[in-house]
Amino acid sequence: MIRTPLRPLARILDARAKGENPDAIERENIRIRHEQMRDRARMRAEGRLLVLGVMFFCAFGVIGGRMGVLASTEPSEPRSSVAGAQILAQRADIVDRQGRILATNFETHSLYAQPPQMVDPERAVEELVRIFPDLDRERLTKDLTGKRKFLWIKKKLSPEQKQAVHDIGEPGLLFGPREMRLYPNGKLASHVLGGASFGREGVHAAEVIGVAGVEKTFDERLRDPAHGHEPLRLSLDLSVQAATERVLDGGMKLMNAKGATAILMEVKTGEILALASLPDFDPNDRPRAPTEGNPSDSPLFNRAVQGVYELGSTFKIFAVAQALELGLINPSTLIDTKGPLRWGKHRIRDFHDYGSEMTATKVIVKSSNIGTARIAQMIGIERQQDFMKRLGFFEPTAVEMVEAKGGQPLLPPRWSELSTMTISYGHGLSATPMHLAAAYATLANGGRKVTPSLLRQPAAQLGPRVMSEQSARASMTMLRKVVSEGTASMGEVEGYAVAGKTGTADKPKERGGGYYDDKVIATFASVFPAHDPQYVLVVTLDEPVETSGDEPRRTAGWTAVPVAAEIIRRVAPLLGLRPQIEPGELAGITLTSN
Amino acid sequence: MRSLFYVLTALAVIGLAFWAYRENYRTQAALSQAEQLQHEIARTRQRLRVLNAEWAYLNRPERLMELAELNFDKLGLLPLQPYQFGKIDQVAYPPEDEMLPILNPIEVSGMEVQEP
Numbered sequence: 001m002i003r004t005p006l007r008p009l010a011r012i013l014d015a016r017a018k019g020e021n022p023d024a025i026e027r028e029n030i031r032i033r034h035e036q037m038r039d040r041a042r043m044r045a046e047g048r049l050l051v052l053g054v055m056f057f058c059a060f061g062v063i064g065g066r067m068g069v070l071a072s073t074e075p076s077e078p079r080s081s082v083a084g085a086q087i088l089a090q091r092a093d094i095v096d097r098q099g100r101i102l103a104t105n106f107e108t109h110s111l112y113a114q115p116p117q118m119v120d121p122e123r124a125v126e127e128l129v130r131i132f133p134d135l136d137r138e139r140l141t142k143d144l145t146g147k148r149k150f151l152w153i154k155k156k157l158s159p160e161q162k163q164a165v166h167d168i169g170e171p172g173l174l175f176g177p178r179e180m181r182l183y184p185n186g187k188l189a190s191h192v193l194g195g196a197s198f199g200r201e202g203v204h205a206a207e208v209i210g211v212a213g214v215e216k217t218f219d220e221r222l223r224d225p226a227h228g229h230e231p232l233r234l235s236l237d238l239s240v241q242a243a244t245e246r247v248l249d250g251g252m253k254l255m256n257a258k259g260a261t262a263i264l265m266e267v268k269t270g271e272i273l274a275l276a277s278l279p280d281f282d283p284n285d286r287p288r289a290p291t292e293g294n295p296s297d298s299p300l301f302n303r304a305v306q307g308v309y310e311l312g313s314t315f316k317i318f319a320v321a322q323a324l325e326l327g328l329i330n331p332s333t334l335i336d337t338k339g340p341l342r343w344g345k346h347r348i349r350d351f352h353d354y355g356s357e358m359t360a361t362k363v364i365v366k367s368s369n370i371g372t373a374r375i376a377q378m379i380g381i382e383r384q385q386d387f388m389k390r391l392g393f394f395e396p397t398a399v400e401m402v403e404a405k406g407g408q409p410l411l412p413p414r415w416s417e418l419s420t421m422t423i424s425y426g427h428g429l430s431a432t433p434m435h436l437a438a439a440y441a442t443l444a445n446g447g448r449k450v451t452p453s454l455l456r457q458p459a460a461q462l463g464p465r466v467m468s469e470q471s472a473r474a475s476m477t478m479l480r481k482v483v484s485e486g487t488a489s490m491g492e493v494e495g496y497a498v499a500g501k502t503g504t505a506d507k508p509k510e511r512g513g514g515y516y517d518d519k520v521i522a523t524f525a526s527v528f529p530a531h532d533p534q535y536v537l538v539v540t541l542d543e544p545v546e547t548s549g550d551e552p553r554r555t556a557g558w559t560a561v562p563v564a565a566e567i568i569r570r571v572a573p574l575l576g577l578r579p580q581i582e583p584g585e586l587a588g589i590t591l592t593s594n
Numbered sequence: 595m596r597s598l599f600y601v602l603t604a605l606a607v608i609g610l611a612f613w614a615y616r617e618n619y620r621t622q623a624a625l626s627q628a629e630q631l632q633h634e635i636a637r638t639r640q641r642l643r644v645l646n647a648e649w650a651y652l653n654r655p656e657r658l659m660e661l662a663e664l665n666f667d668k669l670g671l672l673p674l675q676p677y678q679f680g681k682i683d684q685v686a687y688p689p690e691d692e693m694l695p696i697l698n699p700i701e702v703s704g705m706e707v708q709e710p
Contacts, residue, residue: 090643101650104643184650242655243673495676573674 006030090179091208092222093231094193094215096238097271097456101231103193103215103283105208106182109162109175111154112203113144118172121145127168128153131161144172155198156180176203181215183283189241191277191302192234192401192454195286211286212300214454216402233456235271240264243570244274251563252278252541259296259542261303262567263437263452267533268460270441270450272399274571277303294510303540305397305404308430311540312503312556314525315426316372317475319379320364321443322387325471328378331361331478335371343418348373351555364478365486367502369425376424377417384420390449390466391439393431400454407432426503433523437538440525443479444533447472480530491526491561493568495579499533500526500564502556507543519543522556524564528572531583535575539564 006029012022094103118124121144129137132154143151156178157165165173181196194213198206209223210216218232244262252260264274281287281299290298296307323329338356341348350368363371376384388394396407410430412419422428434452441450442463449463479499483491487502503523506515523540527533544559545552553559572579662671 093643100653101646104647104650106644106647107640182647182651184647185654186656188655239655242659246659493676569676570673573676573678578679579676 004029004033006033090228091181091196092224092228094222095231095233096236096241097233097273098237099231099233100238101184102189102234102236102238103181103183103196106180108159108178108180109157110152110178110206111157111162111165112150112152112174112176114150114172114174115144115146115148116172118144118170120170121172124168124170124173127170128165128173131164152201174203176205178206179208181208181284185238185242186284187280187282188238188245189236189275190280190283191304191403192236192275193283194401195283197286212403213283213401217400234454235266235269235273235456236275236454237273237574240571240574241274241276243574244567245276245278245280247567247570248276248539248563249278251539251566252544255541255544255546255559255563257541257544257559259303259307260563261307261433261538261540262564263304263433263536263538264567264571265437265441265450265452265536265538267441267444267450267527267536269457270438270453270461271457272452272454273535273575275304275454277301277307302401302403303433303542305399305401305432305434306406307540307542308407308410308432309521309523309540310427310430310505310508311433311436311523311525312426312505312521313367313369313372314436314501314503314523315429316364316367316424317443317479317501318387318391318439319372319376319384319424320360320478321467321471321475322379322384323360323375324474325467326379326383329360329375331474332359334358335360335363335368335374337363337368337371337374339370341370341373341421343421346418348421361478361481364501365481367482367487372424373421376420379420379424381415381417381420384423385415387466388423388429390464391442392449392451393429393435393439397432397434397438397452399434399452404434407434409435426505433538433540436523436525437536440527440538441536442466443472443475444527444536445472476527476530476533479527483526487555487557488524488526488561490557491524491565491568493528493565493572495581496568496572496577497529497531497580497582498526498565498568499528499530500524500561502561504554504556518545518552518554520554522554522560524556524560526564526568528568529577529580529582534577535572537564537567537571539567 006026007022008025008029011025015022015025090105093101093105095101113124115121122141125137125141125144128140129135135153140153153173154161157175162175165175178198183190183193192213194210194215196208196210196215199209200207207223210219214232214234215222221227222232244264248260248262251257259278261277262274263272263276265272279299287299289295289300295301296303301307320329324331329335334357336356337350337354337358339348339350339353348369350370352366354362354366354368354371358366358368358371360371360375362368363375379387393409394411395409396405398404409432412423412428419428438450438452441452442448445461445463446469447465447467448461449466450461451463476499479501480497482488482501483498488498488500491498491500501524503521503525505521505523506517507519507521508515521540521542522544523538525536525538527536539560541556541560541563545554546558547553662669665671
């Protein structure tokens with residue numbers, strides 16, 4: 001740039017010649033120069049502002065754009081930091097105590113349709129109905145040719161069905177991957193496992209949620225991705241469960257019963273090794289809950305933990321054990337059994353007349369209602385209530401199944417002295433077979449309370465003491481005599497020294513008003529081997545009748561006991577229990593002189 | 595001197611850019627390999643689960659009972675009975691026979707990857 005001089009000589013000389021002031025020229029030039037400088041500075045400042053503005057615009061644009069991208073894209077897993085365990089986040093398996101699979105997952109596909117994309121809906125309907133005969137042709141035609149944009153056709157497909165649908169070649173029929181719960185053993189342990197169904201569903205995946213049994217109780221644990229690779233280990237034993245169910249099923253049919261349940265429990269740990277309830281169902285295809293009729297007739301009903309029954313004479317041992325514990329009697333105390341025992345307008349009778357007096361052991365062995373009622377009178381209301389409460393007959397069992405909460409025992413609304421007497425022989429208090437199994441396990445465990453559990457337990461339980469070791473032992477000896485010389489003589493299994501107590505209770509009428517004459521609940525609660533109690537088995541048959549004799553027999557000794565004996569015969573070797581020669585009773589040594 | 599400095603700086607920038615790009619590509623390659631491996635692990639696990647499920651299904655007690663009944667002539671299998679418990683000194687040492695030959699082996703290896 002050529003700098004203009006402030007006082008250009010030509011103009012100065014010219015101005016001097018005209019007599020003007022040449023300083024004006026200089027001032028004029030200075031003014032022009034200042035204006036130019038000002039314009040330049042402004043230009044530069046404006047340029048800077050523009051650059052700054054552009055910079056800010058870009059920065060905000062980038063941030064805004066990024067936010068928009070983040071908000072509108074599907075979230076994705078971070079690529080670089082995925083731990084190996086969660087690679088395949090699926091519902092965890094359920095296995096038995098030896099790791100054999102009871103429930104696992106299976107990859108399958110669901111079928112859905114997008115009618116707007118369909119080329120020839122009529123033909124698709126024809127083909128689909130040919131593949132799935134259960135589809136409703138008219139409904140499907142209406143759905144596929146109508147205005148619907150989307151519809152599910154099938155939730156689960158087998159690979160063959162998928163191929164067949166694929167072969168239709170219709171672009172509007174699409175498959176979504178589905179994870180399906182599979183119970184490879186079919187009906188086995190169906191009541192324990194419960195079942196699973198789909199929760200929220202999307203095209204790409206669906207939630208699998210447990211609907212009953214342990215699947216529901218441990219739903220969160222099974223769905224937790226952190227535990228996805230660790231199976232849930234139950235205390236059940238697959239082979240023992242299978243043998244129990246098979247024998248029970250055969251026994252139920254032989255005894256013409258409409259339902260049956262068996263619980264096999266380990267005494268020291270409280271682990272449930274087998275839990276069967278018949279009739280049962282296939283958890284792969286769980287039936288719908290019945291909307292009418294008696295819910296206890298549905299195959300979904302778990303008699304072992306939901307069925308609240310009066311369990312009859314199996315309760316007698318609790319009264320006797322408590323009387324032993326309190327020192328009111330000893331096994332050879334004579335009890336008055338003259339009948340009938342009148343109490344107000346009620347009369348208590350025995351099945352047979354057993355004479356006027358019996359020892360306490362005989363009361364149990366012969367199952368005398370009168371004798372037990374007399375013992376209960378000695379105990380009294382409050383002490384009996386307290387004992388039954390400590391045995392767990394006041395609240396639902398703690399088994400890890402959602403159904404167990406439904407097994408609330410029915411207690412008498414007013415616990416009178418008559419209630420005490422009837423409860424002592426198992427009437428007036430209804431409980432589930434699981435309650436009974438837990439209480440017998442407590443007796444067998446030397447008087448320490450046992451809480452039943454469906455999970456594998458690491459060690460023996462050390463529950464609170466309910467009664468002394470001696471009383472529990474004496475009760476076991478009495479129970480052994482019930483089998484060796486009493487009402488449960490068919491329960492003898494050579495080498496396993498079965499101890500137990502039968503119970504036959506008339507079924508109450510559903511609409512109230514007394515009991516049926518020809519419908520009973522037959523129960524056999526047993527412990528084996530008696531000299532070293534390890535397992536408790538409770539078998540309950542619903543309305544059994546044994547018809548091989550002249551007249552129908554319904555007592556537990558003829559119905560539940562042979563079934564239980566057969567279960568023990570089949571299951572004890574599977575449990576690795578060797579047959580043993582029972583140690584003889586020690587001769588009582590009495591101190592006669594010092 | 596100054597121009598040499600410019601040239602060197604430009605060369606350094608080119609060099610660093612080359613290095614950075616190469617590292618970036620290598621990282622990308624490693625990441626996609628890891629992803630692929632994870633997919634493979636997931637597929638293999640899935641396959642393992644299917645095989646386990648199939649094994650459990652084939653070994654379900656119901657089927658084994660039926661098989662034992664069907665093949666009773668050949669195998670003579672009965673439920674385990676209490677009297678079958680023996681003592682170790684009752685057992686004679688078995689003669690050293692050869693194992694039965696495997697006639698129909700079943701492919702169960704999970705190594706091969708089927709591309710979907």
